[in-house]
Amino acid sequence: MGPVGGVFDGLLALVLLVLSIRLLFVSSLFHAVVLFIALGLLMGLTWVRLQAPDVALAEAAIGAALTGVLFIDLLYKLTHRNNIRSSVSERLIYEQTMPRRWLTACLSALVCIALLAPLLMVAAQSPTTGAGLTPAVSAAMAATGVTHEVTAVLLNFRSFDTLLELTVLFVAVLAALTLRVMDTSSLPTAIPKPPDPLMDGLWRLLLPLLVAVSGYLLWLGSFTSGGAFQSGIVMAATIILLSLTGQRTLELLPPLVWRALLVVGLLNFIVVGAAMLMLEGAFLQYPQGWAGGLILLLEVTASLTIATALVTLVLGLSVPAMFKRYPDPR
Amino acid sequence: MILNLFSIVFGLLGAVFFLAGTIGMLRFPDVFCRLHAQTKADNQGLGFIITALLLQADSVWVALKLILIWLVMLLASANISYLIGRYKLRQHSEPE
Amino acid sequence: MTPDVLFKYVAVLLFVIGLYGMLSQPHMLRKILAGNLMSVGVFLFMIATAARNASITADPVPHAMVITGIVVSISVTALALMLVERIQRSSKRIHLYWWFRHPHDRDDEP
Amino acid sequence: MISVLIVLPLTAAFLVFLWPRQATFIGLSASAATVILTAICVTSVYLSGPMHTLLGGWSPPLGIRLAIDGLSALMLSMMALVGGLLSLFAPGYFKRSHDKPATITLFWPLWLLLWGTLNGLFMAADIFTLYVLMEISLLAAVALVTLSPSQVATMAALRYLLVTTTGSLLYLMGVAILYDAYGVLDMVLLAEEVQSGWALTTALLLMTIGLMTKAALFPLHFWLPPAHALSPVPVSAILSALFVKGAFYLLLRLWSALGEQAASAEFSLVIAMLAVAAIVWGSVQALRQRHLKMLIAYSTVAQVGFFFLAFPALANSHHTGPDIDPGLAGSAIQVVAHALAKASLFLAAGILLLARHSDRLSAMRGMARSLPVTAAALALAGLGLYGPPGSGAGLGKSLLGQALHGGEHGWWEPLLTFAGLLTITYVLSMLRYIVLPYRGSLTMTPVSLWLQAIPLVLALCGLGLGWFEPLLIELLQVQSGGTE
Structure with missing residues (x-):
């Protein structure tokens, strides 16, 4: 693809990461859902970049469209049926005290970092060649x-x-x-x-x-x-x-x-x-x-x-x- | 050769429209202005890009599919902006 | 860096970000979103594996696995959202805790 | 042939959905057919060695292989024995309880789906197929929990779904990493390919955490007690006796296939410590409960700890040769004994619910006189849980003890005794209510003897398992040679 493709991939990767972090921490739940739908669309683009058009078709329809409909429909019902102001149901509110919240966040972060390190090593050391099952599939295609x-x-x-x-x-x-x-x-x-x-x-x-x-x-x-x-x-x-x-x-x-x-x-x-x-x-x-x-x-x-x-x-x-x-x- | 040149020109024009539309989407003050930026620029920009791609099409089938994509996009964006605009209007007319 | 390696890093990060959300976010709907994020991470890893050899066509086996995985993921999401809806209909609870008891929890009274 | 063990219950589930009016008829016939088929398969494995089939006719790197060796055969017989008796119990129970009449038409397809997919879990050798099977069984299990309409049960179901899905996704990431590194999905082929390295260690770590969550090993057990205790009784029995075993079995399989390259003393020590913590924590919590079903659910948390002692036992023995590893055998036999005892306990609790409309421990007062059969079942099942010498659980524990004793850890012996003491404590604290006199006016709905007999049969099977020691060991000896 050359340098243009590389820059495009880099930008795509960056946007995916930013979106995923934003959607977890943005304060309005409605925004989070919209960001998730956007993420689904960008994933569709990523599948195309990685030569997986079949997956792109599925992802565009399911990841972005159907999952989005599910979430938005539920949000609408929750805010309107319960007759509560949207700010109550949508925003991040905490029913727990500060120390417990912090303890949860720290414990979660600890677990995640402990898992992230080996996962990054796997990504770094994963083989860059090797055809997987492609030759076997090609050989058997005739039948x-x-x-x-x-x-x-x-x-x-x-x-x-x-x-x-x-x-x-x-x-x-x-x-x-x-x-x-x-x-x-x-x-x-x-x-x-x-x-x-x-x-x-x-x-x-x-x-x-x-x-x-x-x-x-x-x-x-x-x-x-x-x-x-x-x-x-x-x-x-x-x-x-x-x-x-x-x-x-x-x-x-x-x-x-x-x-x-x-x-x-x-x-x-x-x-x-x-x-x-x-x-x-x-x-x-x-x-x-x-x-x-x-x-x-x-x-x-x-x-x-x-x-x-x-x-x-x-x-x-x-x-x-x-x-x-x-x-x-x- | 000349076809390629036209393709590049149309493609760039499309990109400019998309960029303008996106900037409008991000910078305009309210929903209606944003809808305006979004739909107008998108329809126009996509039209230019489809034109650019049409010039590169291998067969009539591909060309027809490209035109279909553009028509469906026009239909969808018109309807969606109508829906969003209506929702916003109703929200304004009947206070919570 | 070839695209497959780049996206493997992204996949791993998406997976861990999703896991963090799943563990730390108390809101039910955010947990479900985080679970979806985790599955997107796994799928991206698989597809990146399939695409690593640019000279031959991509490996179809991970593609098939991911398509199956997408179906599983929407099934789980739909069921989880229906459960949330049912919970919401009878109570206003929106949070779900792993490590701590909910202030109003009375799990031991069936 | 063996693929029918999966497909038959699934087909019956689809047919029940299509004709809900015939639910019980279709369900019972399918259960009977599955039990008979399992018996045929297990006998064949016992007499003439492991069976296997290639789905779609394609051999492993491309296709999916199903195989039954001794361990799978034992698990399948557990499914058939407990599942068959549960199928007999469920229609009678739902008819008498105050649930909606629709419950039974929804119970049958879900239970049959769960049965088929668990059978599949015990046979499939393809790590991705295993993932899909786990997800089906998980969704079916969550739906079964929601058969109880209370809001607390719905909350428990949602937590159950989210926690176990996280576990599944951790497992799936492990699958992705293994495929990335070795390019195959079949467990036997993987065992030949793997080399120690980051990929293997990370994949095994993720898969182990994921499956430990699903098997509810302390401290990842928190979702289990509410989900198991709040669902309708036959469902509690299914979940506690059978469903938890799927994840544990898979973990055992994974480690015996891939563990050699990655196993470390630290890992087995961590698992051992968690197992001990699970036994202590589960037993103490069980002692504190005031509801019978909650007590039984916490006892599952404790018993899962016992199963996981298989890992230190396996790491302990430097066992070679054709004989089965005593740690593995002990753990497998214990799993079966626990399934029988636990199903019996939950069903007995169900009869208590039918008779007294409450499962508070105080409602058990006077049971010895008013419900003697069920009281006997409770007592025998409690005994089966503890495992005196000669019973199924006793045999399992003695084999485990043997395996643990072989190594350098001398402190296992007193620890196992202590764990047994804890078990007997909470079992006795529950059983004492049976003989206490009932105070207040005696309101009791009569329950048919036929329903009461089923938990008793289960408890007796659990105790009698010890008699078949040579048979069980011989069955477990049957090991598959490779992919062929």
């Missing part, structure tokens, strides 16, 4: 049924991890459901939004575009950056956007369909995996020549599940009605 390495790792070499990753989303949704169902206090209803011509126009324009982008990303996955995960996130972001403009989205689905969408990707993984276990002798071992088709099949359902799970998680805070659909056994 994977796709031409994009990251997709090959995610859905062939380490497909079990991807099944577990979907399970993480599933268990998070289940946990959110538990919180809602077990809640005894009355739930606040979503704030009704007045009709707004501009927002209506916006989603009418963006909806087809975003759906197209989501499908496009899914299709791209088999040969270049993109894939089930990124496609699912874009789909989720679309639905969340719709919801934020006051449209009814997932609430319109019958409960069984909602639950089916949440598990379809997982069950598909398991059905394919079990079939391969019987035919080929190992869980998720694709037969010769079938890998490409099976991976596409898995990706389509996985992206549906990812989208549904993310929407449920993000909107779970603001649209409790989403969870009022889990039947009691009696």
Whole structure:
């Protein structure tokens, strides 16, 4: 990249560090969240600088957008519902006495410094050459049924991890459901939004575009950056956007369909995996020549599940009605 | 050769607009002025940079994607500044 | 200094800054932000590892790991925020202490 | 074949979510199937050596390997024994308790997910897959804690989530460093590659701190008592008896795979001191509690200290040859015995809650007459916790003592005796309420004998474990040779 690239990287690194320190110590919580979103965007830039476009796509959508929506939504609810002045809930206030606060800070600093020293040594001495698993991946690519390495790792070499990753989303949704169902206090209803011509126009324009982008990303996955995960996130972001403009989205689905969408990707993984276990002798071992088709099949359902799970998680805070659909056994 | 020259000129123009917008964002006194600086400069600056990149595009597909990026940015920034401005206005009209 | 080494230092620092926030900040939401900062640090370290060999394409295995990690991280964040919301609905407590008892803590009375 | 041990409970969890009305039917069938499958796998390991499978058909540097050797087999049998009995207990308990009816439809998928992922933790050899498995089990555990709707429980759940996530992230940083330095993720391959140096030391340090947090070793135990004591009873049993063991097992595995290059006398001394502190602190706190569940939770803090004595024992013995290290064997047997005793104690506390609607120690008065079966279970489980010679915990302790005694530290013998005395003190201080007469009007809801029998069976299993000493040692001898 030359000197310009070096200067750019240096500046980027500096800004990342300054942002991270600021976001921990800035006194307003709202500012902290905004700084975190900014950090997420800059991380996206960093991933591109480090030749990781797949991660950049994921980070831009999740790290900056969805996490930001989650935090801002919660902050809004806390300040408005509790009917307390924002300064009380947002600012750093301490319920503890000074000596305890100082003791906590000193102890934490001690622990951190003790860990920082060896970590810096690791960074300094880490090998600067060495290809990791790149040669092994390249050598095995012909048998994977796709031409994009990251997709090959995610859905062939380490497909079990991807099944577990979907399970993480599933268990998070289940946990959110538990919180809602077990809640005894009355739930606040979503704030009704007045009709707004501009927002209506916006989603009418963006909806087809975003759906197209989501499908496009899914299709791209088999040969270049993109894939089930990124496609699912874009789909989720679309639905969340719709919801934020006051449209009814997932609430319109019958409960069984909602639950089916949440598990379809997982069950598909398991059905394919079990079939391969019987035919080929190992869980998720694709037969010769079938890998490409099976991976596409898995990706389509996985992206549906990812989208549904993310929407449920993000909107779970603001649209409790989403969870009022889990039947009691009696 | 001449294309490269144009690219450089447009790119620099875009950068100047971005810089101006950022300075306005940081230095202007209230939300409305800042919105003005931000959106106007951003739309214009991005337009110049997209133009610069268009001149370097390899294929029609890439060019179309670049134009799409610009259009989506215009749409988004217009809507976002509308939302921020409305929020601020309402906050002013109804005291806490 | 090549970009991968530079960003490894940044990664380590982000991780430790996040850890410090997690340990020392009493506010629940700040702890959650700090946890996110820690995970960003780990991800950056992994991606920097993947990018260290400029002559060949980047190592895809850490990329896949980071994508999985991002999903884990948003799942944990979402659940933590929901817990905060539920706590806030019934009480005004916003702080969570590791080493000291909260002034109003009555953990031993189930 | 062995991948089914993970996938089967997970599938059942998804199906329960899809058809909540059939929750108990699906849950019980899946539990039965998992128990049978575990039995088949463990028998096969015992008879014909370690099993392994390559997920996706790719061998380690690229793919993920699952393997069962003697130690994993023992842990899997613990999961099956305790898990199976818990699955029988839970539906009956939730039906009788005053929880919402929806509780059981949420309990089943979460518990099955936890079972599947813990099975995975005991088999997976890939350090990143282990991270993802830990996160699933963590989220499921937090959700299980929130099955109790009280605000204090929610607070405990949040603290639990944040502390253990920090632990997970420390572990993940260790994974990143190991991959950076050695370029592989499989534990066996790593063991061949590692050289002593900053990378290895730092990675092991981070991973050890992270896992110690998750295993709740003193002074990182502070999150455990509220989280374990405030959740519904079957959940407390799951968390205390099974969940804590996952992190401890992983630590044991990591150190036996990578520790040789980095182990130092200082490290084992630090762990030993923390373990002793945990035993003393946990026991003293247990003595101070007025609620049965809180007492049992603090006893877990103390018992975790006993497990961690495995590390000084391992460092102590310069053990070579095909035989299993007595320190490792003792610790593993103790883990199983503790799981059985702890599950029994919590379930007995649950029956107390059902019968008297309180788990205050004073509510236990008169139990010997009104709930004789449960009182017997409490007494036997308490005994199992202490571990008289011949019981499971006793066998574990004697093996540990053997291993510790071999080295230069002569002061272990009195220390272990002292620790045992502390245990017996808090167990007796709890048990004395059983025989004290009940004062005041006797309000009691009858509890079916069937439910009462389950903690008794668990306690008896814990005590009877000692009888199977040759069998257990022989099973633990089965060690895997390498990646093949």
